[in-house]
Amino acid sequence: MKTASEKVVHRLILYKKLLKNFQSKSVRNIFSHNLAEHASLNPAQIRRDLMLVGYDGSTVSGYNVNDLLFCIEKFLYPNEIQNVALIGLGNLGKSILDYCYGRHPIIAINAIFEKDPNKINRIICGTRCYHIDDLEIIVKKNSIKIAIIAISSSVTETIAKRLIECGVKSIINYSNACLSFPAEIYVENRDMMFAVEKAAFFSKKEKEI
Amino acid sequence: MKTASEKVVHRLILYKKLLKNFQSKSVRNIFSHNLAEHASLNPAQIRRDLMLVGYDGSTVSGYNVNDLLFCIEKFLYPNEIQNVALIGLGNLGKSILDYCYGRHPIIAINAIFEKDPNKINRIICGTRCYHIDDLEIIVKKNSIKIAIIAISSSVTETIAKRLIECGVKSIINYSNACLSFPAEIYVENRDMMFAVEKAAFFSKKEKEI
DNA sequence: ATTTAATTGTGAAAAAAATAACAACTTTAA
DNA sequence: TTAAAGTTGTTATTTTTTTCACAATTAAAT
The missing domain is CATH 1.10.10.10 (Winged helix-like DNA-binding domain superfamily/Winged helix DNA-binding domain)
Known part of the structure:
Protein backbone atom coordinates (compact mmCIF):
# COMPACT_ATOMS: atom_id res chain seq x y z
CA MET A 1 0.00 0.00 0.00
CA TYR A 77 -11.77 2.57 3.10
CA PRO A 78 -10.58 0.29 5.80
CA ASN A 79 -11.02 -3.42 5.13
CA GLU A 80 -13.44 -3.99 7.94
CA ILE A 81 -16.17 -1.97 9.59
CA GLN A 82 -14.73 0.81 11.73
CA ASN A 83 -16.47 1.57 14.97
CA VAL A 84 -16.26 5.09 16.33
CA ALA A 85 -16.79 6.25 19.89
CA LEU A 86 -18.42 9.57 20.64
CA ILE A 87 -17.57 11.16 23.96
CA GLY A 88 -20.23 13.61 25.08
CA LEU A 89 -23.88 13.96 24.14
CA GLY A 90 -24.41 17.68 24.53
CA ASN A 91 -25.50 19.88 21.64
CA LEU A 92 -22.29 19.23 19.77
CA GLY A 93 -22.33 15.49 20.37
CA LYS A 94 -25.93 15.29 19.17
CA SER A 95 -25.19 17.25 16.03
CA ILE A 96 -22.17 15.07 15.23
CA LEU A 97 -24.27 11.97 15.77
CA ASP A 98 -27.02 13.29 13.52
CA TYR A 99 -24.58 14.41 10.92
CA CYS A 100 -22.69 11.13 10.71
CA TYR A 101 -25.72 8.87 10.96
CA GLY A 102 -25.94 6.73 7.85
CA ARG A 103 -23.40 8.79 5.98
CA HIS A 104 -20.78 6.11 5.51
CA PRO A 105 -21.06 2.43 4.61
CA ILE A 106 -18.09 1.32 6.69
CA ILE A 107 -17.44 3.92 9.36
CA ALA A 108 -20.08 4.58 12.00
CA ILE A 109 -20.49 5.84 15.52
CA ASN A 110 -21.04 2.77 17.60
CA ALA A 111 -21.01 3.93 21.20
CA ILE A 112 -21.69 7.17 23.04
CA PHE A 113 -20.26 7.96 26.45
CA GLU A 114 -21.73 10.37 28.97
CA LYS A 115 -21.78 10.97 32.67
CA ASP A 116 -25.30 12.45 32.83
CA PRO A 117 -27.45 9.63 34.28
CA ASN A 118 -30.47 10.82 32.30
CA LYS A 119 -28.71 9.98 29.07
CA ILE A 120 -27.20 6.63 30.01
CA ASN A 121 -28.76 3.64 28.26
CA ARG A 122 -30.81 5.76 25.91
CA ILE A 123 -30.49 4.85 22.27
CA ILE A 124 -30.06 7.73 19.83
CA CYS A 125 -29.63 7.27 16.11
CA GLY A 126 -29.41 3.57 16.75
CA THR A 127 -26.52 4.08 19.11
CA ARG A 128 -26.44 3.28 22.80
CA CYS A 129 -25.22 5.77 25.35
CA TYR A 130 -22.98 4.26 28.02
CA HIS A 131 -21.64 5.63 31.26
CA ILE A 132 -18.18 7.08 30.87
CA ASP A 133 -16.95 4.61 33.49
CA ASP A 134 -17.61 1.80 31.03
CA LEU A 135 -15.34 3.37 28.42
CA GLU A 136 -12.58 0.79 28.63
CA ILE A 137 -14.88 -2.22 28.53
CA ILE A 138 -16.93 -1.06 25.56
CA VAL A 139 -14.02 0.31 23.54
CA LYS A 140 -12.16 -2.93 23.87
CA LYS A 141 -15.21 -5.08 23.23
CA ASN A 142 -15.98 -3.23 20.00
CA SER A 143 -12.36 -2.83 18.90
CA ILE A 144 -12.94 0.89 18.63
CA LYS A 145 -9.96 2.65 17.08
CA ILE A 146 -11.47 6.11 16.50
CA ALA A 147 -12.93 8.53 19.01
CA ILE A 148 -14.60 11.90 18.76
CA ILE A 149 -14.32 14.07 21.84
CA ALA A 150 -17.22 16.51 22.18
CA ILE A 151 -17.03 17.60 25.80
CA SER A 152 -15.68 20.59 27.65
CA SER A 153 -11.96 20.83 27.99
CA SER A 154 -11.41 20.17 31.70
CA VAL A 155 -11.49 16.39 31.43
CA THR A 156 -10.42 16.02 27.81
CA GLU A 157 -6.84 15.10 28.48
CA THR A 158 -7.69 12.39 30.99
CA ILE A 159 -10.25 10.88 28.66
CA ALA A 160 -7.90 11.01 25.70
CA LYS A 161 -5.28 9.12 27.67
CA ARG A 162 -7.81 6.51 28.70
CA LEU A 163 -8.88 6.11 25.09
CA ILE A 164 -5.36 5.57 23.88
CA GLU A 165 -4.67 3.25 26.76
CA CYS A 166 -7.39 0.92 25.56
CA GLY A 167 -6.43 0.88 21.91
CA VAL A 168 -7.77 4.01 20.20
CA LYS A 169 -5.48 5.17 17.40
CA SER A 170 -7.20 8.34 16.17
CA ILE A 171 -8.83 11.14 18.10
CA ILE A 172 -10.90 14.02 16.80
CA ASN A 173 -10.96 16.63 19.51
CA TYR A 174 -13.63 19.33 19.46
CA SER A 175 -12.86 20.56 22.96
CA ASN A 176 -10.85 23.61 23.85
CA ALA A 177 -7.94 21.50 25.07
CA CYS A 178 -4.86 21.08 22.90
CA LEU A 179 -4.09 17.40 22.69
CA SER A 180 -0.66 16.27 21.70
CA PHE A 181 0.48 12.66 21.60
CA PRO A 182 3.26 10.58 20.07
CA ALA A 183 3.21 10.50 16.30
CA GLU A 184 1.64 7.06 16.04
CA ILE A 185 -1.61 8.52 17.36
CA TYR A 186 -3.52 10.60 14.84
CA VAL A 187 -4.97 13.67 16.55
CA GLU A 188 -7.12 16.26 14.89
CA ASN A 189 -7.76 19.26 17.09
CA ARG A 190 -10.88 21.04 15.87
CA ASP A 191 -11.24 23.96 18.23
CA MET A 192 -14.05 25.87 16.56
CA MET A 193 -12.60 29.25 17.45
CA PHE A 194 -9.65 28.57 15.16
CA ALA A 195 -11.85 28.64 12.11
CA VAL A 196 -13.47 31.87 13.25
CA GLU A 197 -10.17 33.57 14.00
CA LYS A 198 -8.72 32.52 10.67
CA ALA A 199 -11.83 33.74 8.94
CA ALA A 200 -11.47 37.06 10.75
CA PHE A 201 -7.83 37.37 9.81
CA PHE A 202 -8.43 36.76 6.15
CA SER A 203 -11.55 38.85 5.91
CA LYS A 204 -9.55 41.68 7.40
CA LYS A 205 -6.41 41.25 5.37
CA GLU A 206 -8.26 41.69 2.15
CA LYS A 207 -9.30 45.21 2.99
CA GLU A 208 -5.72 46.26 3.53
CA ILE A 209 -4.41 45.24 0.14
CA MET B 1 1.46 44.41 6.83
CA TYR B 77 -6.58 40.76 15.53
CA PRO B 78 -8.57 43.01 13.30
CA ASN B 79 -8.50 46.66 14.21
CA GLU B 80 -12.17 46.88 15.00
CA ILE B 81 -14.73 44.57 16.51
CA GLN B 82 -15.69 41.83 14.09
CA ASN B 83 -19.30 40.75 14.03
CA VAL B 84 -20.08 37.21 13.02
CA ALA B 85 -23.37 35.81 11.72
CA LEU B 86 -24.51 32.33 12.64
CA ILE B 87 -26.87 30.65 10.23
CA GLY B 88 -28.92 27.94 11.90
CA LEU B 89 -29.77 27.33 15.53
CA GLY B 90 -30.05 23.56 15.62
CA ASN B 91 -27.86 21.44 17.85
CA LEU B 92 -24.75 22.44 15.95
CA GLY B 93 -25.62 26.13 15.90
CA LYS B 94 -26.28 26.08 19.62
CA SER B 95 -23.02 24.36 20.37
CA ILE B 96 -21.07 26.82 18.23
CA LEU B 97 -22.79 29.70 19.96
CA ASP B 98 -22.00 28.27 23.39
CA TYR B 99 -18.47 27.49 22.42
CA CYS B 100 -17.69 30.92 21.04
CA TYR B 101 -19.52 32.91 23.68
CA GLY B 102 -17.09 35.18 25.50
CA ARG B 103 -14.08 33.44 24.04
CA HIS B 104 -12.66 36.33 22.11
CA PRO B 105 -12.29 40.02 22.96
CA ILE B 106 -12.83 41.29 19.42
CA ILE B 107 -14.62 38.61 17.46
CA ALA B 108 -18.14 37.61 18.47
CA ILE B 109 -21.31 36.13 17.08
CA ASN B 110 -23.66 39.02 16.72
CA ALA B 111 -26.71 37.70 14.93
CA ILE B 112 -28.36 34.32 14.48
CA PHE B 113 -30.61 33.48 11.55
CA GLU B 114 -33.30 30.83 11.52
CA LYS B 115 -36.51 30.03 9.76
CA ASP B 116 -38.20 28.26 12.70
CA PRO B 117 -40.72 30.81 14.05
CA ASN B 118 -40.31 29.48 17.59
CA LYS B 119 -36.72 30.62 17.63
CA ILE B 120 -37.11 34.03 16.02
CA ASN B 121 -36.58 36.96 18.37
CA ARG B 122 -35.31 34.80 21.18
CA ILE B 123 -32.04 35.92 22.69
CA ILE B 124 -29.44 33.20 23.33
CA CYS B 125 -26.01 33.88 24.75
CA GLY B 126 -26.81 37.55 24.44
CA THR B 127 -27.47 37.18 20.74
CA ARG B 128 -30.72 37.80 18.95
CA CYS B 129 -32.16 35.30 16.55
CA TYR B 130 -33.58 36.85 13.37
CA HIS B 131 -35.67 35.44 10.58
CA ILE B 132 -33.56 34.31 7.67
CA ASP B 133 -35.50 36.73 5.48
CA ASP B 134 -33.89 39.59 7.37
CA LEU B 135 -30.40 38.37 6.54
CA GLU B 136 -29.50 41.16 4.16
CA ILE B 137 -30.75 43.96 6.38
CA ILE B 138 -29.02 42.79 9.52
CA VAL B 139 -25.76 41.77 7.88
CA LYS B 140 -25.44 45.14 6.24
CA LYS B 141 -26.50 47.06 9.34
CA ASN B 142 -23.88 45.33 11.46
CA SER B 143 -21.17 45.27 8.78
CA ILE B 144 -20.89 41.53 9.23
CA LYS B 145 -17.98 40.11 7.26
CA ILE B 146 -17.88 36.58 8.68
CA ALA B 147 -20.56 33.92 8.64
CA ILE B 148 -20.85 30.44 10.06
CA ILE B 149 -23.22 28.14 8.24
CA ALA B 150 -24.69 25.45 10.49
CA ILE B 151 -27.69 24.22 8.54
CA SER B 152 -28.43 21.26 6.32
CA SER B 153 -26.96 21.31 2.88
CA SER B 154 -29.97 21.83 0.65
CA VAL B 155 -30.10 25.60 1.06
CA THR B 156 -26.46 26.24 1.87
CA GLU B 157 -25.44 27.42 -1.55
CA THR B 158 -28.27 29.92 -1.86
CA ILE B 159 -27.57 31.32 1.57
CA ALA B 160 -23.84 31.54 0.92
CA LYS B 161 -24.52 33.54 -2.22
CA ARG B 162 -26.83 35.87 -0.36
CA LEU B 163 -24.19 36.36 2.32
CA ILE B 164 -21.52 37.26 -0.17
CA GLU B 165 -23.93 39.49 -2.02
CA CYS B 166 -24.33 41.63 1.06
CA GLY B 167 -20.69 41.93 1.94
CA VAL B 168 -19.56 38.79 3.78
CA LYS B 169 -15.91 37.97 3.05
CA SER B 170 -15.38 34.74 4.98
CA ILE B 171 -17.61 31.71 5.36
CA ILE B 172 -17.19 28.74 7.64
CA ASN B 173 -19.37 26.00 6.27
CA TYR B 174 -20.37 23.10 8.49
CA SER B 175 -22.96 21.76 6.09
CA ASN B 176 -22.54 18.85 3.75
CA ALA B 177 -22.41 21.14 0.71
CA CYS B 178 -19.08 21.92 -0.95
CA LEU B 179 -18.86 25.66 -1.33
CA SER B 180 -16.47 27.12 -3.80
CA PHE B 181 -16.14 30.81 -4.56
CA PRO B 182 -13.66 33.20 -6.17
CA ALA B 183 -10.37 33.45 -4.32
CA GLU B 184 -11.20 36.75 -2.64
CA ILE B 185 -13.77 34.97 -0.49
CA TYR B 186 -12.28 32.86 2.27
CA VAL B 187 -14.21 29.61 2.57
CA GLU B 188 -13.53 26.93 5.11
CA ASN B 189 -15.52 23.78 4.48
CA ARG B 190 -15.78 21.82 7.71
CA ASP B 191 -17.76 18.76 6.74
CA MET B 192 -17.47 16.71 9.91
CA MET B 193 -17.28 13.42 8.03
CA PHE B 194 -13.92 14.45 6.57
CA ALA B 195 -12.28 14.35 9.97
CA VAL B 196 -13.78 10.95 10.69
CA GLU B 197 -12.73 9.50 7.35
CA LYS B 198 -9.22 10.82 7.71
CA ALA B 199 -9.05 9.43 11.22
CA ALA B 200 -10.20 6.08 9.88
CA PHE B 201 -7.63 6.10 7.11
CA PHE B 202 -4.74 6.85 9.41
CA SER B 203 -5.84 4.52 12.16
CA LYS B 204 -5.97 1.78 9.57
CA LYS B 205 -2.72 2.58 7.82
CA GLU B 206 -0.77 2.14 10.98
CA LYS B 207 -1.71 -1.48 11.28
CA GLU B 208 -0.35 -2.24 7.84
CA ILE B 209 3.14 -0.94 8.41
C1' DA C 1 -5.83 8.38 -44.53
C1' DT C 2 -4.60 12.48 -42.38
C1' DT C 3 -5.27 16.00 -39.50
C1' DT C 4 -7.17 18.19 -35.57
C1' DA C 5 -8.52 18.59 -30.94
C1' DA C 6 -8.74 17.15 -26.47
C1' DT C 7 -7.22 14.56 -22.65
C1' DT C 8 -4.36 11.52 -19.79
C1' DG C 9 -0.14 10.07 -17.03
C1' DT C 10 4.02 11.47 -15.56
C1' DG C 11 8.90 13.42 -15.60
C1' DA C 12 10.81 17.91 -14.82
C1' DA C 13 10.56 22.43 -12.79
C1' DA C 14 8.96 25.67 -9.58
C1' DA C 15 7.10 27.07 -5.33
C1' DA C 16 6.22 26.55 -0.64
C1' DA C 17 7.16 24.73 3.77
C1' DA C 18 9.97 22.71 7.15
C1' DT C 19 14.35 21.87 9.10
C1' DA C 20 19.20 22.43 9.96
C1' DA C 21 22.98 25.19 10.92
C1' DC C 22 25.31 28.81 12.82
C1' DA C 23 26.88 33.63 14.19
C1' DA C 24 25.66 36.63 17.82
C1' DC C 25 24.43 37.24 22.27
C1' DT C 26 24.04 36.81 27.45
C1' DT C 27 24.54 34.63 31.72
C1' DT C 28 26.93 31.64 34.79
C1' DA C 29 30.92 28.97 36.09
C1' DA C 30 35.65 28.28 36.37
C1' DT D 1 39.07 37.13 32.54
C1' DT D 2 38.01 33.38 29.92
C1' DA D 3 35.34 29.51 28.83
C1' DA D 4 31.06 27.00 28.70
C1' DA D 5 26.26 26.49 28.04
C1' DG D 6 22.15 27.65 26.09
C1' DT D 7 19.14 30.48 23.27
C1' DT D 8 17.70 33.60 19.53
C1' DG D 9 17.17 35.39 14.63
C1' DT D 10 18.11 34.29 10.26
C1' DT D 11 20.42 32.27 6.26
C1' DA D 12 21.03 28.05 3.85
C1' DT D 13 19.48 23.53 2.87
C1' DT D 14 16.31 19.95 2.45
C1' DT D 15 11.90 18.14 1.89
C1' DT D 16 7.34 18.36 0.39
C1' DT D 17 3.84 20.03 -2.50
C1' DT D 18 2.19 22.05 -6.53
C1' DT D 19 2.36 23.22 -11.21
C1' DC D 20 4.12 22.97 -15.86
C1' DA D 21 4.90 20.74 -20.00
C1' DC D 22 4.70 17.27 -23.20
C1' DA D 23 4.67 12.47 -25.37
C1' DA D 24 1.14 9.21 -26.00
C1' DT D 25 -3.52 8.21 -27.02
C1' DT D 26 -8.06 8.25 -29.08
C1' DA D 27 -12.11 9.87 -31.45
C1' DA D 28 -14.04 12.89 -34.67
C1' DA D 29 -13.51 15.87 -38.66
C1' DT D 30 -11.63 16.55 -43.07
Missing part, protein backbone atom coordinates in the same frame (compact mmCIF):
# COMPACT_ATOMS: atom_id res chain seq x y z
CA LYS A 2 1.41 3.35 -1.01
CA THR A 3 1.59 6.02 1.62
CA ALA A 4 -0.38 9.20 1.28
CA SER A 5 -0.01 12.48 3.10
CA GLU A 6 -2.85 13.94 5.07
CA LYS A 7 -3.36 16.53 2.38
CA VAL A 8 -3.71 13.96 -0.35
CA VAL A 9 -6.13 11.92 1.74
CA HIS A 10 -8.19 15.02 2.38
CA ARG A 11 -8.40 15.75 -1.32
CA LEU A 12 -9.29 12.17 -2.16
CA ILE A 13 -12.18 12.37 0.29
CA LEU A 14 -13.21 15.57 -1.43
CA TYR A 15 -13.07 13.95 -4.87
CA LYS A 16 -15.15 11.09 -3.54
CA LYS A 17 -17.76 13.53 -2.32
CA LEU A 18 -17.83 15.44 -5.60
CA LEU A 19 -18.02 12.22 -7.58
CA LYS A 20 -20.97 11.06 -5.49
CA ASN A 21 -22.71 14.31 -6.37
CA PHE A 22 -22.03 13.73 -10.04
CA GLN A 23 -23.14 10.14 -9.72
CA SER A 24 -26.42 11.21 -8.19
CA LYS A 25 -26.93 13.54 -11.14
CA SER A 26 -26.30 10.57 -13.45
CA VAL A 27 -23.11 12.01 -14.85
CA ARG A 28 -21.22 9.12 -16.42
CA ASN A 29 -17.82 10.54 -17.22
CA ILE A 30 -15.79 13.44 -15.98
CA PHE A 31 -12.49 15.18 -16.81
CA SER A 32 -9.82 16.28 -14.38
CA HIS A 33 -10.63 19.90 -15.19
CA ASN A 34 -14.27 19.38 -14.18
CA LEU A 35 -13.24 18.07 -10.81
CA ALA A 36 -10.62 20.80 -10.55
CA GLU A 37 -13.21 23.47 -11.06
CA HIS A 38 -15.47 22.12 -8.34
CA ALA A 39 -12.60 21.55 -5.94
CA SER A 40 -10.86 24.85 -6.71
CA LEU A 41 -7.71 22.97 -7.59
CA ASN A 42 -5.32 22.58 -10.48
CA PRO A 43 -6.23 19.74 -12.88
CA ALA A 44 -2.69 18.38 -12.71
CA GLN A 45 -3.01 18.12 -8.97
CA ILE A 46 -6.05 15.96 -9.39
CA ARG A 47 -4.48 13.71 -11.98
CA ARG A 48 -1.45 13.29 -9.77
CA ASP A 49 -3.55 12.45 -6.72
CA LEU A 50 -5.49 9.92 -8.72
CA MET A 51 -2.29 8.14 -9.71
CA LEU A 52 -2.32 6.77 -6.18
CA VAL A 53 -5.62 4.98 -6.43
CA GLY A 54 -4.75 2.85 -9.43
CA TYR A 55 -7.43 3.81 -11.91
CA ASP A 56 -6.59 4.98 -15.40
CA GLY A 57 -8.86 7.37 -17.19
CA SER A 58 -9.34 7.58 -20.91
CA THR A 59 -7.79 10.37 -22.93
CA VAL A 60 -11.06 10.78 -24.70
CA SER A 61 -13.80 10.44 -22.15
CA GLY A 62 -11.82 11.15 -19.01
CA TYR A 63 -12.82 9.23 -15.90
CA ASN A 64 -15.78 6.94 -15.54
CA VAL A 65 -17.51 8.27 -12.44
CA ASN A 66 -18.55 4.89 -11.04
CA ASP A 67 -15.21 3.22 -11.65
CA LEU A 68 -13.19 6.07 -10.24
CA LEU A 69 -15.40 6.23 -7.18
CA PHE A 70 -14.90 2.54 -6.67
CA CYS A 71 -11.13 2.88 -6.82
CA ILE A 72 -11.00 5.87 -4.50
CA GLU A 73 -13.20 4.10 -2.00
CA LYS A 74 -11.08 0.96 -2.22
CA PHE A 75 -8.03 3.06 -1.51
CA LEU A 76 -9.56 5.04 1.34
CA LYS B 2 3.34 41.26 5.92
CA THR B 3 1.33 38.50 4.38
CA ALA B 4 0.99 35.18 6.10
CA SER B 5 -0.16 31.85 4.74
CA GLU B 6 -3.12 30.07 6.21
CA LYS B 7 -0.79 27.57 7.82
CA VAL B 8 1.23 30.25 9.55
CA VAL B 9 -1.91 31.98 10.77
CA HIS B 10 -3.19 28.69 12.10
CA ARG B 11 0.00 28.13 14.03
CA LEU B 12 0.02 31.66 15.39
CA ILE B 13 -3.48 31.11 16.75
CA LEU B 14 -2.18 27.92 18.33
CA TYR B 15 0.76 29.72 19.92
CA LYS B 16 -1.63 32.33 21.26
CA LYS B 17 -3.74 29.63 22.84
CA LEU B 18 -0.74 27.87 24.37
CA LEU B 19 0.64 31.17 25.64
CA LYS B 20 -2.68 31.97 27.29
CA ASN B 21 -2.46 28.64 29.08
CA PHE B 22 1.04 29.45 30.26
CA GLN B 23 -0.07 32.93 31.28
CA SER B 24 -2.89 31.51 33.38
CA LYS B 25 -0.33 29.31 35.12
CA SER B 26 1.74 32.43 35.82
CA VAL B 27 4.59 31.31 33.59
CA ARG B 28 6.62 34.42 32.85
CA ASN B 29 9.05 33.33 30.16
CA ILE B 30 9.17 30.57 27.65
CA PHE B 31 11.57 29.15 25.08
CA SER B 32 10.81 28.15 21.54
CA HIS B 33 11.43 24.51 22.43
CA ASN B 34 8.79 24.68 25.17
CA LEU B 35 6.21 25.90 22.73
CA ALA B 36 7.46 23.39 20.18
CA GLU B 37 6.89 20.53 22.55
CA HIS B 38 3.33 21.56 23.31
CA ALA B 39 2.55 22.25 19.68
CA SER B 40 4.31 19.12 18.34
CA LEU B 41 6.41 21.31 16.09
CA ASN B 42 10.04 22.03 15.40
CA PRO B 43 11.48 24.92 17.48
CA ALA B 44 12.91 26.52 14.35
CA GLN B 45 9.43 26.57 12.86
CA ILE B 46 8.19 28.51 15.82
CA ARG B 47 11.04 31.00 15.78
CA ARG B 48 10.47 31.52 12.09
CA ASP B 49 6.76 32.08 12.53
CA LEU B 50 7.39 34.55 15.32
CA MET B 51 9.62 36.62 13.07
CA LEU B 52 6.39 37.81 11.48
CA VAL B 53 4.89 39.35 14.57
CA GLY B 54 7.76 41.67 15.37
CA TYR B 55 8.74 40.64 18.85
CA ASP B 56 12.29 39.71 19.72
CA GLY B 57 12.99 37.23 22.47
CA SER B 58 16.05 37.19 24.64
CA THR B 59 18.77 34.64 24.10
CA VAL B 60 18.83 34.05 27.81
CA SER B 61 15.26 34.02 29.01
CA GLY B 62 13.51 33.31 25.72
CA TYR B 63 10.16 35.00 25.21
CA ASN B 64 8.24 37.00 27.74
CA VAL B 65 4.81 35.39 27.72
CA ASN B 66 2.80 38.59 28.11
CA ASP B 67 4.78 40.58 25.58
CA LEU B 68 4.74 37.82 22.99
CA LEU B 69 1.03 37.33 23.45
CA PHE B 70 0.50 41.02 22.95
CA CYS B 71 2.45 41.01 19.69
CA ILE B 72 0.73 37.92 18.32
CA GLU B 73 -2.65 39.38 19.15
CA LYS B 74 -1.72 42.67 17.56
CA PHE B 75 -0.73 40.79 14.44
CA LEU B 76 -3.79 38.57 14.32
